[in-house]
Amino acid sequence: xxxxxxxxxxxxxxxxxxxxxxxxxxxxxxxxxxxxxxxxxxxxxxxxxxxxxxxxxxxxxxxxxxxxxxxxxxxxxxxxxxxxxxxxxxxxxxxxxxxxxxxxxxxxxxxxxxxxxxxxxxxxxxxxxxxxxxxxxxxxxxxxxxxxxxxxxxxxxxxxxxxxxxxxxxxxxxxxxxxxxxxxxxxxxxxxxxxxxxxxxxxxxxxxxxxxxxxxxxxxxxxxxxxxxxxxxxxxxxxxxxxxxxxxxxxxxxxxxxxxxxxxxxxxxxxxxxxxxxxxxxxxxxxxxxxxxxxxxxxxxxxxxxxxxxxxxxxxxxxxxxxxxxxxxxxxxxxxxxxxxxxxxxxxxxxxxxxxxxxxxxxxxxxxxxxxxxxxxxxxx
Amino acid sequence: xxxxxxxxxxxxxxxxxxxxxxxxxxxxxxxxxxxxxxxxxxxxxxxxxxxxxxxxxxxxxxxxxxxxxxxxxxxxxxxxxxxxxxxxxxxxxxxxxxxxxxxxxxxxxxxxxxxxxxxxxxxxxxxxxxxxxxxxxxxxxxxxxxxxxxxxxxxxxxxxxxxxxxxxxxxxxxxxxxxxxxxxxxxxxxxxxxxxxxxxxxxxxxxxxxxxxxxxxxxxxxxxxxxxxxxxxxxxxxxxxxxxxxxxxxxxxxxxxxxx
Numbered sequence: 001x002x003x004x005x006x007x008x009x010x011x012x013x014x015x016x017x018x019x020x021x022x023x024x025x026x027x028x029x030x031x032x033x034x035x036x037x038x039x040x041x042x043x044x045x046x047x048x049x050x051x052x053x054x055x056x057x058x059x060x061x062x063x064x065x066x067x068x069x070x071x072x073x074x075x076x077x078x079x080x081x082x083x084x085x086x087x088x089x090x091x092x093x094x095x096x097x098x099x100x101x102x103x104x105x106x107x108x109x110x111x112x113x114x115x116x117x118x119x120x121x122x123x124x125x126x127x128x129x130x131x132x133x134x135x136x137x138x139x140x141x142x143x144x145x146x147x148x149x150x151x152x153x154x155x156x157x158x159x160x161x162x163x164x165x166x167x168x169x170x171x172x173x174x175x176x177x178x179x180x181x182x183x184x185x186x187x188x189x190x191x192x193x194x195x196x197x198x199x200x201x202x203x204x205x206x207x208x209x210x211x212x213x214x215x216x217x218x219x220x221x222x223x224x225x226x227x228x229x230x231x232x233x234x235x236x237x238x239x240x241x242x243x244x245x246x247x248x249x250x251x252x253x254x255x256x257x258x259x260x261x262x263x264x265x266x267x268x269x270x271x272x273x274x275x276x277x278x279x280x281x282x283x284x285x286x287x288x289x290x291x292x293x294x295x296x297x298x299x300x301x302x303x304x305x306x307x308x309x310x311x312x313x314x315x316x317x318x319x320x321x322x323x324x325x326x327x328x329x330x331x332x333x334x335x336x337x338x339x340x341x342x343x344x345x346x347x348x349x350x351x352x353x354x355x356x357x358x359x360x361x362x363x364x365x366x367x368x369x370x371x372x373x374x375x376x377x378x379x380x381x
Numbered sequence: 382x383x384x385x386x387x388x389x390x391x392x393x394x395x396x397x398x399x400x401x402x403x404x405x406x407x408x409x410x411x412x413x414x415x416x417x418x419x420x421x422x423x424x425x426x427x428x429x430x431x432x433x434x435x436x437x438x439x440x441x442x443x444x445x446x447x448x449x450x451x452x453x454x455x456x457x458x459x460x461x462x463x464x465x466x467x468x469x470x471x472x473x474x475x476x477x478x479x480x481x482x483x484x485x486x487x488x489x490x491x492x493x494x495x496x497x498x499x500x501x502x503x504x505x506x507x508x509x510x511x512x513x514x515x516x517x518x519x520x521x522x523x524x525x526x527x528x529x530x531x532x533x534x535x536x537x538x539x540x541x542x543x544x545x546x547x548x549x550x551x552x553x554x555x556x557x558x559x560x561x562x563x564x565x566x567x568x569x570x571x572x573x574x575x576x577x578x579x580x581x582x583x584x585x586x587x588x589x590x591x592x593x594x595x596x597x598x599x600x601x602x603x604x605x606x607x608x609x610x611x612x613x614x615x616x617x618x619x620x621x622x623x624x625x626x627x628x629x630x631x632x633x634x635x636x637x638x639x640x641x
Contacts, residue, residue: 030546033507034498064546065578069510070503096577104510345527346481 003027003061005036007043007074019052025059028067036070044077053078058089068094068101134360137338141264145334148258148265163266171232171267172274178231179278180285183223187215187286191293204298208305209312211290216317220283221275222369225328228275229361233336236267237357240340241350249341259341268333275329276322283321316381324372328365335361391416391549391581392437397446399429399436406432408605409446414549419575419582421592423627424602430585431475433602434551437583438472439463450549468496470549471542475557477534479526485512485537486522492544511540516570532563536570543574552584556591564588568595589628592616601627 005026022043028036055074060067071087078085090098152159194207240263243249249259287309294300339357343350390413399407406429414420424430435441437448439455448455450466458466479488489508493499499507512522515536526534535555542550555571556564568588572595575582586592592599593613600610603623609615616628 030493030497033503034500037500037503065510065514065543066503066507066546069507073506093579100514100577101510104513105506346525348482 003032005032005039005067006059007036007039007055019054021054021056023056023059024071026061028060028063028070030064030066033066033070036067040070040074040077044074044081051082051084053085055085055087056089057087057091057094060091060094063091063094063097065097065101068097069104071098072101072104134338137342138334141260141334141338144258144260145265145268148261151261152265158261160262160266163262164269167266167270168274171228171270172277175228175231175274175278176281179224179227179282182227183220183282184285184289186219186223187211187289188293190214190219190286191290192297195294195298199298204300205304205308207294207298208290208300208308211294212287212309212313213317215283215286215290216313216321218321218369218373220286221279221321221325221328222365223286224279224282225275225325225332225365226362228271228278228329229332229358229365232271233332233361234354234358236333236336237340237343237354238350240264240337241343241353244341244343245345245350260337264333264337264341268330268337271329271333272326273329275332276325279321279325283318320372320376320381324369327368327372331364331368332361335364389415391451392583393447393449394433394437395447395449397433397436397448398444399432399441400444401429401432405444406605407436410602410606412600412607412610414581414583415598416581417575417579418597419571419584419595421596421599422583422585422602423587423592423599425623428602429605430602431553434553434583434585438470438551439467468545469547470551471545471547473535473538473542473550473552473555475553477526477538479529479534479538479541481526484523484525485517485529485533485540488526488537489540489544492541496545508540508544511543512537514574515540515543516566531558532560532567535559535567539570539574543578546578547580549581549583552582552586554585554587556586556588561590564590565594571595 003026005024005028007022007024009020009022026032055071057063057071063071075085075087087098191207191211194210195204198204198207198210240249243263249263252259252262291302291305291309294305295302336357339353339360343353392412392414394410394412397407397410397412398405410433412433422430422433432441436443437450437455443456451469453462453466455463455466479485480491483491486505486508489511490504493504493507509519509522513519517533517536517540521529521533521537526537529537535558539552539555542552552571556567559567568591571582571584574580584591584596586596596613598610598612599616600607601616601619601621601624602608603621608621609619609624613628616624619625619628
């Protein structure tokens with residue numbers, strides 16, 4: 001019978017006092033659980049309200065937890081129908097398991113039922129509260145950083161210079177090649193698009209104005225900030241988050257160190273220092289890319305490009321870009337720190353916080369860029 | 382040292398050599414685990430106990446030797462034959478290794494869902510039954526691993542190891558990190574489950590109480606091989622200095638009780 005589980009009627013013998021006799025056999029094991037379950041449900045459905053049932057288990061070859069539980073489910077199903085079931089012929093090696101199965105699944109915990117509308121309203125409410133918490137956490141982090149800076153000024157020896165240098169190397173120096181490459185390409189693309197469209201009304205030369213102002217005031221610093229958020233903000237969050245998960249942060253605290261001093265401050269400062277440098281290099285690379293494109297695609301000689309650039313841009317344009325950069329570094333660092341320190345126990349939470357860190361810092365970088373643009377317009381820069 | 386030429390061995394390890402960082406940690410190691418026994422596996426920290434376990438279950442590659450589980454030579458077996466053997470064992474990792482993004486119930490359901498075709502209802506019932514069998518209350522089942530205590534984590538991990546009703550369970554220091562009462566309960570649990578389910582248990586442990594109370598046989602790993610194997614009596618009578626100091630040390634039951 002190749003192990004197929006069996007549960008068949010062995011006839012309604014008069015000798016059994018009108019009780020129904022079922023005979024079970026085969027493998028009552030995990031592999032056969034699917035078949036066995038269907039078999040049992042059929043038997044329960046076919047015998048509603050029999051007086052008594054005897055289940056002969058003698059021919060069962062193997063029985064494991066799955067089989068024992070399904071037998072128990074059969075018994076409960078038949079009892080519920082008033083069947084007073086009895087098990088006979090159970091092998092000794094199976095007895096303990098069948099007895100154990102009798103005790104389980106008695107109190108099934110009610111899974112909370114949810115109303116769709118209420119659930120979606122709940123999500124909205126929770127999100128609003130979460131935004132509030134996020135703002136509070138960022139403000140708290142800024143405050144903690146200010147205190148940490150204050151401490152470092154009062155006790156300069158407690159400041160972690162080595163760590164700062166290491167972090168500047170990581171987020172600044174090592175980011176230079178990729179930043180140069182991407183901003184170079186962005187500058188070239190801007191120039192190419194400008195040339196293509198401006199040429200239609202003979203305004204080729206204004207491409208230089210556009211590239212110069214756009215790159216120095218906005219695109220250079222924004223591109224660099226977005227890339228640093230993706231490259232370094234995410235790694236800071238993941239680092240701090242996994243340290244939080246492994247209780248390293250708690251260990252620091254118990255030794256009397258403030259994790260803000262030891263971990264967050266050097267990282268934030270490194271970003272504040274590195275971002276203006278990268279923004280400067282990025283802007284130069286973009287201008288170079290734009291010039292190369294004007295020469296190769298627009299037929300504009302480098303002399304013309306440089307002279308025109310000198311007239312088109314002012315020191316103000318250059319300054320605006322660089323003034324914004326440290327703020328963007330601060331935003332990326334603070335968000336990365338807040339998200340990293342709020343990681344809970346699970347790997348999933350680490351992933352979610354890392355995503356949050358990148359998304360939120362890019363959003364805030366763009367928002368702050370807009371606010372600063374309005375500010376600079378108001379002060380006439 | 383070939384006292385374990387057992388016919389009834391479920392796990393048969395012969396002349397196993399495993400390298401770790403260039404040097405052989407296990408050197409021509411032989412070991413038999415008999416069907417239906419609880420084998421306690423002891424050895425100094427870093428002697429390679431966990432390494433042997435990880436080699437048997439295929440997480441660490443071996444350099445030479447043979448590992449046979451249930452008559453299947455794992456080194457020579459096809460992928461599908463290996464998978465069939467893997468279906469027959471459950472592993473309890475030292476830290477539990479629960480999937481942190483799944484609830485306790487989902488952790489237990491995971492292997493069942495992957496390997497067996499069963500209805501949603503049976504899946505829920507079996508998972509709950511397993512969790513109850515390892516002594517957890519039903520309200521634990523919707524908690525995430527981060528919300529569980531150390532003892533509960535071990536129990537959920539044991540329930541997951543037992544999810545597919547394996548024949549063999551590997552336990553890596555099941556009682557480490559538990560208080561003596563919790564550890565005692567866990568020992569009883571392993572003994573009860575072993576008797577009810579007819580399991581073969583391979584247990585790496587440092588817990589002298591576990592060795593005394595639940596293990597049928599003990600194997601001692603030193604110098605890269607099994608230096609002695611047998612019931613606790615054999616261990617206590619052993620002449621080997623390491624075995625002597627392990628079982629007769631300050632913390633051992635025998636002499637500790639005498640000194641008190």
